[in-house]
Amino acid sequence: MTLLEAIILTVITASTPLLIAAIGELVTERAGVLNLGVEGMMIMGAAVGIAVAITTGSSALGVLAAILAGVGLAAIFAALALGLATNQVATGLALTVFGLGLSGVVGAPYVGLQRAGIGKIEVPILSDIPFLGPILFRQDPFVYLSIALVVGVSWFLTRTKAGLVLRACGENHASAHALGYPVLRIRFYATLFGGACAGLAGAYLSLVYTPFWTSGMTGGRGWIALAIVVFASWMPYRAAAGAYLFGGLTILQLHAQSAGVPVPSQLLAALPYLITIVVLVLIMRVRSQGAAGPQSLGTAFVPDR
Amino acid sequence: MRLALERRAQTTLAMQIASPLIAVALTLVSAVVIFIALGQDPARALHAYFISPVSDAWGLQEVAVKATPLVLIAVGLALCYQSNNWNIGAEGQLLMGAMAGTWVAIATHGTPNGPWVLPAMLVAGALGGAAFAAIPAALKTRFGANEILTSLMLVYVAELFMDWLVRGPWRDPQGFNMPQTVVFEPEATVPLLSDGRLNIGTPIMLVVVALAAFMMVRTLKGFEIRLVGEAPKAARFAGFSAKRLTWLVFAISGALAGLAGILEAAGTVKQLQPNLSPGYGFTAIIVAFLGRLNPIGCLIAGVFLAITFIGGENAQIMLKLPLDVTRVFQGLLLFYVLACDSFLLYRVRLIRGAAA
Amino acid sequence: MSPSSLIATERVVKRFGTLLANDQVDLDVKAGEVHALLGENGAGKSTLVKMLYGLLQPNEGKILWQGEPVSLPNPKAARALGVGMVFQHFSLFDNLTVAENVALALDTAEPGRSVAERLVAVSRDYGLPLDPTREVWRLSVGERQRVEIVRCLMQRPKLLILDEPTSVLTPQECESLFATIATIRAQGCSVLYISHKLEEVRRICDAATVLRQGKVVATCDPRQETAASLARMMVGNDVGAVRHEATESTSPVRLSLRNLTVPSEDPHGTGLKAISLDVRQGEILGIAGVAGNGQEELFAALSGEVAAPRAEQVVFDGVPVGSDDINARRRRGAAFVPEERLGHAAAPRFSLSANALIAGHAANGFVRRGLVDSARTLSWVDAVTEAFDVRKGQRDPEARALSGGNLQKFVVGREILRKPALLVVSQPTWGVDAGATRLIRQALVDLAGQGSAVIVISQDLDELIEIADRIAVIFHGRLSAPLAGAGITREAIGLLMGGSGFPDEREAA
Secondary structure, eight states, rough: OOOOHHHHHHHHHHHHHHHHHHHHHHHHHHOOOOOHHHHHHHHHHHHHHHHHHHHSSSHHHHHHHHHHHHHHHHHHHIIIIIIIIOHHHHHHHHHHHHHHHOOOOHHGGBBBBOOOOOOOOOOOGGGGSSHHHHHHEOOOHHHHHHHHHHHHHHHHHHHSSHHHHHHHHHOOOOHHHHTTTTTTHHHHHHHHHHHHHHHHHHHIIIISSSSSSSSSTTTHHHHHHHHHOOOOOOOOHHHHHHHHHHHHHHHHHHHHHHTTTOOOOOHHHHHHHHHHHHHHHHHHHOOSSOSSOOTTTTTOOOOOO | OOEEEEESSSSOOHHHHHHHHHHHHHHHHHHHHHHHTTTOOHHHHIIIIIIGGGGSSSHHHHHHHHHHHHHEEEEEHHHHHHOOOOOHHHHHHHHEEEEEEEEHHHTTTSOOTTTTTTHHHHHHHHHHHHHHHHHHHHHHHHOOOOOOHHHHHHHHHHHHHHHHHHHHTOOTSSSSTTTTTOOOGGSSSSBBSSSSSSHHHHHHHHHHHHHHHHHHHHHHHHHHHHHHOHHHHHHTTTTOOOOHHHHHHHHHHHHHHHHHHHHHIIIIIOOOOOOOOSSSHHHHHHHHHHTOOOOHHHHHHHHHHHHHHHOOOHHHHHHHOTTTHHHHHHHHHHHHHHHHHHHHHHEEEEEEOOOO | OOOOEEEEEEEEEEETTTTEEEEEEEEEEEETTTTEEEOOOTSSHHHHHHTTTTOOSSSSEEEEEETTOOOOOOOHHHHHEEEEEEEESSOOOOTTHHHHHHHHHHHOOOOOOHHHHHHHHHHHHHTOOOOOSSSSGGHHHHHHHHHHHHHHTTTTEEEEEEEGGGGGOOHHHHHHHHHHHHHHTTTOEEEEEHHHHHEHHHHOOSEEEETTTTTTEEEOOOOHHHHHHHHHHHHHHOOOOSOOOOOOSSSEEEEEEEEEEOOOOSSOOEEOOOOOOEEEETTTEEEEEESSSSSHHHHHHHHTTSSSSSGGGEEEEEEEEETHHHHHHHOOOOOOOOTTTTTBOOOTTTTTTHHHHHHTTSSSSSSTTTTTTTHHHHHHHHHHHHTTTTOOOSSSBGGGGGGGGHHHHHHHHHHHHTSSSSSESSSSSTTTTHHHHHHHHHHHHHHHTTTTTTEEEEEEEEHHHOOEEEEEEEEETTEOOOOGGGGGOOOHHHHHHTTTTTTHHHHHH
């Protein structure tokens, strides 16, 4: 395997959890909900995933449990931010702190316990193609799932009426309400979906990426996923590009260090964030009357009859 | 089945006081449940968490040292949030302030310098934090860019910038290749106030709290901050400019975060290193909300949170409880506070039928 | 054969608490007819059509569809019958395309491509060309209205209700709309056209029902009527007490606006166009007009919340103040009471003393060296309470705890007690009980009697006739020449409110 192949494979594994979490948060934000608790949901997914996997011996149950953990935390967020109209920023941060703490408690008995990670899926014959073969056709199921999520979410948002209605709730909840749509219910489901994806991304970390548990193993990836959503202007394919950009830069800066590249690795690592800020400003300049991102993002909706 | 929220006509003082107290009570009840689930004696655990940190002079000093940066930053954030400016980048402003102050320390390192070094460092720290906070303020006022996202992105930029400085140009040549700067000279460190770790940072913090409380209650500027966040049209009717206020509150909160940063670097640690801040900038956001965006409230909440941090460390030593339990409590407390506050604003009713 | 009734109401009554919004209203819209619903603000037009669209339920009376009684529990039921409605305030999604906006309003889940195709066909057929792929934020107000109308037309309605459709349109867009309405009628769909604009109604409507204060006062064929007779129906026929002398006032001018043109801050609002007015010391100038014709923009320009393009366009006692902000104007002796009590004039969750500070921090001596003197604000609250009989539960409650009338007394009183040289007040007694109304109006008259100049912007014609010395009418952002003395008749005002006598913008365009 050449160095380039190796790099590409590591980029894929680094980017996949980012992409999965980002897609989930993207759907949540398109519905108008800003959930800053992605880090908390992700790490709970990681902790619960490996805990259940080791206890039951089944990776599949671990993944399922991780998804449920993400959904559970998202439900807490939804109950507060949607049900009681609490401040979404504060609630999301509380969720992060809570999730980080709870994950530590749940994961404590399993620290350092190794288990075989979920293996890769090999597509016969195709995976033997030199160079492209291993990259495209010999990946673990999460990678294929992440691509499927991108395609599926994009299709859902742009081509189905349900996706259109979800976007409408995020654009203008008053108009959506006036047209008779159940805004809070739709936002609730979107939030749960975001939690499921975050939990799934966490499961990837603890069951595939480094198949054991350490405290704080998400390392800020949840926050990066939030950045990716903005960088992507809330569009799924761009989110994929963003996830791979962030993931790629992370890997690249490691290699750049050892290759003696004169650019400081920290600058490379900072690029995605700086670019995101530029994107945020550019969006506002390009559309003078339209808004950057879902117009109702982060605002509570309290219908008065 | 759904919850219907109806705005209340009045919020009595009794309700306003009861709300945080109920939240604290609910947290304690949840704590007891968690302790039991972890197989601990709840009474011993509660004692370790909440009583032991304040049971001796040493403990009290530790609480003060821990609370100082939290409260300093939270007070600034409270001003921002009250006026509808969502500064999430306090962590980055803290680091920038630490770096700005450190620059002064390094520049004067080894040269004969006088008592003006430390004040210069503190001023530099505040200015550095304020300048960094001016970026999201500018992007918001000039381009309408969402300050939550811009200030958050800048946190990473600041972290990476500091990482580079500390591993590169500012690395201590005698530091065994460790990513840290030179240890600050005595003139460049924050003087201690006792034989514990209490330093002048704490009195500075108390002065800031007093000034902020005074400003919010007695001055027109404080009134402006509250009005702009509460009723923007009425604020315009009063002739207040929301944009100018955005600049001001970002500058103040950036300065306070920067001050907290340099106090940490020059006080507790006496040098600059990558893990200078265990997330003070983010924890301060929680402190601000727990403190109901009120300077005195921030002081109480900051002290309370500091107690839980230290209590967590004690509980780990004494009862082998994982440190993460502290975070669980803090998260829960904020959940309960937010929920109880919602009941202050709205009357909640259960309605049968279709969701909204 | 006489045309059959499409939709009708029989003795419909709607109450909101003690307010009788619709009182025994009979309405009959025939098939293939363009039927106008005429009336001032508060006449009950919106309430009536909301019941026809299923948003409200009548307390008494019946709604009949093609002669049969029906119940309309929600808009979906109304749409199922064949009723479509275009509201004055659109519910559109700026960032979504035209096709997506239309699809969201349809009750069926139709695939996007089919929606787009049908939309293009319908919009073309009715003379409302639309590009389905454009995002709504790029569209002009007239184009946005087209989207709203096409949304309705795609559901093949038998009745289309249009609520004040031309208030936000340019003259060319109005022509376009009238052509569309003709096409709609030709296709057999009836139109219920809500308006206060007499010329339009005379031009395009076959029948009209006139509402005043919740009751039907007349039904007629507008084409057989003159604008004057329609105006009389709309605002009443009483001669009214002419309390003012016919002589022109000779006191010096306190405030004048010179040719002031200011765009509205709201993209859907009405900007001011070449407004000129003079107010003299000791006089009350009334500004009449139906809501939405630029009153808010006029208030913002007078108060300084929006600066004038050039300083000389607003002159106060001979000094150009167009660039002065609101506090600079207050320091010169001006005082302001905006239309919106809660949210603009007062912050609902703040105490009365804090609210006194909002209007008074610049010029009342409440603030010294940046510090607020709470004792003085409290005593000011006491003074206002005493002078204006403000009833409240405690000495200094939150603003939202007061009833509408009492809060209005406070908000007006805190300005009048300053004895300002100029007072601008918008909707002084809207939603206020009779006792407070009397008190406030008397206070305004007394203030003018002491030599101050007062501008009262109001949709309540009775109020202006009672207290104003001269009355000008604002229509589509333009101001008429003021009517004075014996010239103040309801008919004259009604004509102006309905748009007669204003320069025809189509000629200027």
